[in-house]
Amino acid sequence: xxxxxxxxxxFDFYGELLTExxxxxxxxxxLEDLSLGEIAKETGISRQGVYDLIKRCNxxxxxxxxxxxxxxxxxxxxxxxxxxxxxxxxxxxxDSRKMAxxxxxxxxxxxxxx
Amino acid sequence: xxxxxxxxxxFDFYGELLTExxxxxxxxxxLEDLSLGEIAKETGISRQGVYDLIKRCNxxxxxxxxxxxxxxxxxxxxxxxxxxxxxxxxxxxxDSRKMAxxxxxxxxxxxxxx
Numbered sequence: 001x002x003x004x005x006x007x008x009x010x011f012d013f014y015g016e017l018l019t020e021x022x023x024x025x026x027x028x029x030x031l032e033d034l035s036l037g038e039i040a041k042e043t044g045i046s047r048q049g050v051y052d053l054i055k056r057c058n059x060x061x062x063x064x065x066x067x068x069x070x071x072x073x074x075x076x077x078x079x080x081x082x083x084x085x086x087x088x089x090x091x092x093x094x095d096s097r098k099m100a101x102x103x104x105x106x107x108x109x110x111x112x113x114x
Numbered sequence: 115x116x117x118x119x120x121x122x123x124x125f126d127f128y129g130e131l132l133t134e135x136x137x138x139x140x141x142x143x144x145l146e147d148l149s150l151g152e153i154a155k156e157t158g159i160s161r162q163g164v165y166d167l168i169k170r171c172n173x174x175x176x177x178x179x180x181x182x183x184x185x186x187x188x189x190x191x192x193x194x195x196x197x198x199x200x201x202x203x204x205x206x207x208x209d210s211r212k213m214a215x216x217x218x219x220x221x222x223x224x225x226x227x228x
Contacts, residue, residue, distance in 0.1 A: 016181040067130040070184055077191065078228045081221050084198070088218045096210030103217060104202045107195050114192045 004030065009071050010061035017064060018057060025050060026057040073113055080110050118144065123185050124175035131178060132171060139164060140171040187227055194224050 007030045028034045040047040087102050121144045142148045154161040201216050
């Protein structure tokens with residue numbers, strides 16, 4: 001996964017555990033795609049200050065994921081639900097029994113994740 | 115949801131964010147179903163100390179859930195996957211098109227949660 005997507009996912013899951021100030025800066029960097037210089041200018045913090053804050057946020061969010069693994073879990077479930085969707089899209093009346101079996105297998109795997 | 119089940123779920127999701135000491139005591143109370151007196155005796159903490167620690171852990175775990183809502187999200191997904199399973203169990207060859215439609219609807223709802 002590319003770094004920005006990973007940061008966006010981590011922020012989506014654990015962002016509420018950052019302080020308001022951290023959230024505000026991190027959101028501008030990760031979701032609004034502003035540069036360090038732009039954020040520095042807008043917030044009145046030094047460019048180095050913004051850099052340090054983002055680095056610190058990355059570390060905090062990654063530590064939550066290392067402990068809780070919830071992003072990892074969600075991505076697994078998402079991929080399995082997409083598998084179900086793809087089976088349904090390839091659906092042919094004649095294969096319905098096989099389709100039901102395949103979906104049942106995947107839904108069982110999802111339940112195990114939950 | 116009854117209180118012990120809720121505590122067990124919260125502990126399952128956010129328990130790793132407690133300290134080792136908190137985890138150890140809380141686990142004995144919630145998962146192993148020991149009484150305050152039994153935990154006090156086993157750990158050498160006073161009964162009141164055990165009570166306070168468990169109350170504090172409840173508060174910490176509930177605060178994580180209030181911020182992240184991940185237990186709530188997982189329960190919704192779980193219920194929907196069980197719906198898919200139940201549709202598959204009622205499966206009749208003649209109804210396969212309808213079955214596929216129903217499952218597609220639910221899997222779409224799950225994707226929206228993710």
